[in-house]
Amino acid sequence: MTTKKIAVALEYAIVKGLCEKFEGLVYLTARNEERGKASVAKLKELGFSPLFHQLDIKDQPSVDRFKEYIKTQHGGLDLLVNNAAIAYKMDATESFGEQAENTIAVNYFGTLRVCNALFPLLRTNGRVVNVSSSAGHLSRIPSVDLRAKFSDANLTVENLNKLMEKFVKDAKENKHQQEGWGNSSYGVSKVGVSALTVIQQRIFDKEQPNRNISVNSVHPGYVDTDMTSHKGPLTIEEGARAPLYLSLDSNLKGKYVWFDSHVVDWYGASAP
Structure with a gap:
């Protein structure tokens, strides 16, 4: 007999909380179909009714399939929580350049x-939550010049993409610290x-007709999950x-x- 492994992850608790309080259908998505379905099965054992759909945010066809499924089955969506991410362990053997390329490819x-695919499907008064981190505070970037670029009120998605690409290039050339990253x-x-969130909100605020969409980023805290090697003091429910x-x-x-739900100045000299 084999036992399907349940990932100890923040998204499990978020989906559980949405099933408890959200008046509508809730989807849990995962790159690994077996583990995603196992998580959904566990939630169903607890009396909830989440739905599952495979989604690999690094794979455009996978994202396109999910978009078309939501559009065909439901016509749109009211809430999008972007939580998928990877993080290399301290003892990772991959070069920093490889780590940078893969991390930016997934996390950013x-x-x-996913946002580009699903934003057109958001209904009026829809909400988007981008799960960031304390590491996503602007002060984490050492370079004053780079911080100014990230905080530019006229920063576009295109130019933010170029900043992310430059980081990967600098990392591959082992110049990331020299360049202030x-x-x-x-x-x-x-x-x-975090920077993308600010831009996305600016775009939604200007769209006509205006759907009154909100986009926010959040630091969930240092949570006891597989990603943190279970070093975080917070439970997934607290996160x-x-x-x-x-x-x-x-x-x-x-x-x-x-993580305590209060607004932090992302542009501030330091994070709490």
């Missing part, structure tokens, strides 16, 4: 790929997600509180929110 460009590919990827607040109860727009 993968998130952007610091030494965390995960951190740069999450700064990118899900702020994402659920932004999903269901908040009227915030374009903000960077801490």
Whole structure:
């Protein structure tokens, strides 16, 4: 007899919380179909009714299939929580350049790929929650010049993409610290997600007709998950509180929110 492994992950608790409080259908998506279905089965044992769909945010055909499924089956969606991400362990043997390329490809460009596909399907008053990190605070970028570029009020998605691509290039050439990026590919990827959130909100605010869409980024806290090697002090339920607040109860727009659900100045000199 084999036992299907349940990933100890933040998205499990977020989906559980949405099933408890959201008046509508809730999808859990996962790159690994077996593990995703196992998580859904576990939630069903607890009396909830989530649905599953395979989704690999790094794979455009997978994203396209999910988009067409949602469009065909439901016509649109009211809430999108972008939580998928990777993080290399401290003892990873891959070169920093490889780590940077893969981390940015998933955490930043993968998130952007899903947003580009699903944003047209968002209904009026829809909400988007981009799961960032304390590492995604602007102060994590050492370079004053780079921070100015990220915080530019006229920064576009295209130019943000170029910043992310430059980081990967610098990392591959072993110039990332010299160029002021610091030494965390995960951190740069999450700064990118936080900056993307600000741009996305600006775009939604200007669209006509206006759908009153809100986009916020959130640091869920240091959570006890497989990704953190179970070193985080917060339970997955505690880590899900702020994402659920932004999903269901908040009227915030374009903000960077801490795990206790209070707004943090993303542009500030330091994170809390």
